[in-house]
Amino acid sequence: MLLESAYGKARVRLVQLTRRADRHDLRDLTVAIRFQGRYEESYIAGDNTGVLATDTMKNTVYALAAESRSDHPETFGLMLVKHFLDRNPPLEEVRVDLIERGWARIRSAGREDPHAFIGRGPDVRSARVIASRERTTVGAGVTDLLILKSSRSAFTGFIRDELTSLPETTDRILATSLTATWQYRSTSLDFGLAWGLVRQTLLESFAAHDSASVQHTMYAMGEAVLARVEDVAEIHLVMPNKHHLPVDLTVFGLENRNEIFVATDEPYGLIEATIAR
Amino acid sequence: MLLESAYGKARVRLVQLTRRADRHDLRDLTVAIRFQGRYEESYIAGDNTGVLATDTMKNTVYALAAESRSDHPETFGLMLVKHFLDRNPPLEEVRVDLIERGWARIRSAGREDPHAFIGRGPDVRSARVIASRERTTVGAGVTDLLILKSSRSAFTGFIRDELTSLPETTDRILATSLTATWQYRSTSLDFGLAWGLVRQTLLESFAAHDSASVQHTMYAMGEAVLARVEDVAEIHLVMPNKHHLPVDLTVFGLENRNEIFVATDEPYGLIEATIAR
Amino acid sequence: MLLESAYGKARVRLVQLTRRADRHDLRDLTVAIRFQGRYEESYIAGDNTGVLATDTMKNTVYALAAESRSDHPETFGLMLVKHFLDRNPPLEEVRVDLIERGWARIRSAGREDPHAFIGRGPDVRSARVIASRERTTVGAGVTDLLILKSSRSAFTGFIRDELTSLPETTDRILATSLTATWQYRSTSLDFGLAWGLVRQTLLESFAAHDSASVQHTMYAMGEAVLARVEDVAEIHLVMPNKHHLPVDLTVFGLENRNEIFVATDEPYGLIEATIAR
């Protein structure tokens, strides 16, 4: 019995150039499309009658990009979901995920070059549009935002049982590669402005917080976003704890001044939360 | 408002050696632990009173592995969830994910070396144990099983609109990197035997199927598992379509015999389904 | 001044099917081509007159694969270098690197399916052909061969200075992801047979060795290959030391029996050597 199913196209890469009189604008998107609906017969009987080929989904990304200029990944996603819902009767829910890599203009002699760009990172902008026949929602996010604070970060007062060897600390490095996704309360707003404001609020609240734990800082960051950006309904934060372990220099006859750390990739704490109004 | 939260430790790597008289046995696991429960105060107030440090979770993996020998990742996961539930009153649900990398014995002069191993892959075995105060479930899986069939794979009869350029084909390469996860109906069975049987059934049904599409083959594979392995309640399959595009040799004055293909990583079709009894 | 230069095409992926009466054979290659020669004018003056486009190099891979059947990556590489040298007067040296991913036939009910395959790994087979107007050499290799021994591995007697904290050990896990490349003494031999013999010799000598260090075992493996496989002129081995650190269980009130290890990816020892006749 087919309990659930979905199909679509992932990693559709689109670089769109807008040729203006005095400069080019560049948009670099990676798009994924996911269909859910009444496609049981393709699974059970191999009947492809109502199936839109995933290759056609890919073509649609390019054709719609060429036909119209979207200002934001979110608006392009909205165009795509409308196109697919209008033309595919079995389609019940369509999800479009977009990742935008940022490019800045190369600066030469104090001015921006109109046609040359440098890739920015490591963080990228994400957007997600989900639409059914009844309802459309728009979300956005930031992925792999690498942040670190070297002050006002403690971790004390946790359970100490016979398997606990971690010392308490009131002065540690807190570092994470933040992935945040949030839901907007509306499908028409200035998505670029909102995105920039959320990202900046995440950075500022992370920097400003007196942290008792990753959990504690995560919650403060989520609350700060909800307090500052009215258009956000809720926000989901995932913060791997990229542990920076102090090296014990006394082994080498040196003093520990809490200045030398080894950054580790694994194992890592993984903390997540959804904060809503 | 804290709508949802979870925390835990990921990428805890454990290599366990069992020193037998005549040989060593080797188990190579990567473990992730995830707690959900009444931990709001750690997020909202920075109060870590009831918080088990993720570092302690890591220690627990090593201590429990040392104290008792599990025959399977699933049984080790069961030990871990019991340990955590017994000792953490705020804990409501704990999830343990385990990845086992396979090692085979190196063969020399026709016999297996008792102490030397070669890593197998690329596919790995997975297991997931989820437990609350009321209920424990055990699942298993295989990740990144790379399979390809060069016969009996077609894709025809799909929608042809003005954005469709994909030709129909009755003879294509079908390739995927399968990730399958399934739920067992019980928490005590021979997990190794069941796992091997599911994996073999997936391979055989993939090979034997007359494929009208990825969807069609995926469903047949799921049904084959349910038919053959009674202990499986349901199975979830994810099959990225690793497209192998025939190279058009006529451009070079050569004949197309459907023998030369370019393997591509992106974009790719992404097909998934859950098949249940 | 242009001191040195090279250009070419990398990551040309070729899957070649041979349609036999009773079965299909499958070859999965990734090819890289590198030209060195009198191409200064393309760099200095932007004059592309003598430049073969890297896109044409890619086409050549597909066309030559279609026109003739090579039994081995090495023979296909030899065809490619001849083709390029014959037709490009400025070309002084051409290098072709080939990576072959292994596929095994899926077995069903004790017999091999003639048209369905499972990817093997993680190790892959490599080949390198380098040709100038005067000389052609053929080499081969194995990449990412994951091997581990849990007995007869020591590391003692090394320098102990005030920065040395590593304890001596006579019983440790020795694990590596071996990359070996070797040069053949001839350009015509049974490359498949030789490759299998070298790989098997590396495995057996690794298993059999009484190891005083990674260096020690590496040398023994190289010598074993030279002793057993006459066609090999020299062999280069690279062995990252994938450290498996014993977990100190006494912290948890448990006994250390040298059975519980944490596998680490970084930092790692990196040992290499070339062993010749």
Add this chain to the structure above:
Amino acid sequence: MLLESAYGKARVRLVQLTRRADRHDLRDLTVAIRFQGRYEESYIAGDNTGVLATDTMKNTVYALAAESRSDHPETFGLMLVKHFLDRNPPLEEVRVDLIERGWARIRSAGREDPHAFIGRGPDVRSARVIASRERTTVGAGVTDLLILKSSRSAFTGFIRDELTSLPETTDRILATSLTATWQYRSTSLDFGLAWGLVRQTLLESFAAHDSASVQHTMYAMGEAVLARVEDVAEIHLVMPNKHHLPVDLTVFGLENRNEIFVATDEPYGLIEATIAR
């Protein structure tokens, strides 16, 4: 016979905090150390008498970082090579490679936070110090500098044979992930200033160039660096051609305006050159 050998430690990760009165400074380095010398007996006889454990190399990185503050990766590398040469008689040549990940201060309300940082990328700074008993050289570099120009990039006039299908173009996107390494003429200079100047010159010359090919632009970039930065003796550039293929929209009844591209990762052109004075 041991023809060549080397051993060392790779991926030693060091995060160094400098606690100033009003702010913290952060340095994030990944260090690799490589020894070559008279270590034959460790390979051939398993005699570790003169061997410095790679674990001790790692410790040395931490101890030397703690003892002295280097302003640049290059100066830290110089300290390390001196330390190792002074204390290891068999050591003939030591190479230290350093990768520095950049961190910028988080800005809040127009001012820089003294203790909170955001990771920059994707490009990283590299440095390499090589020292023997006779001679020490210092080099630097930039890795993974993602750059793209959408104007003044052509590729015409190349060989057209029967395997050439690439059309000529006078208006294409030129994109690469540049890796540049250069040698300094001295071991004492303001390494930070020089590095910034080389990087900026690479960006500006890439943006300004009228490109007839990747080769052509690469050479111009190298010449620009040598012309502007006296301290650089020679520079090596590696530029994978990250192809952006125009999508043929006429298939969908749309006009090609050279604005819609698909970015591809493979295959890719790989161009490299060393430009010297």
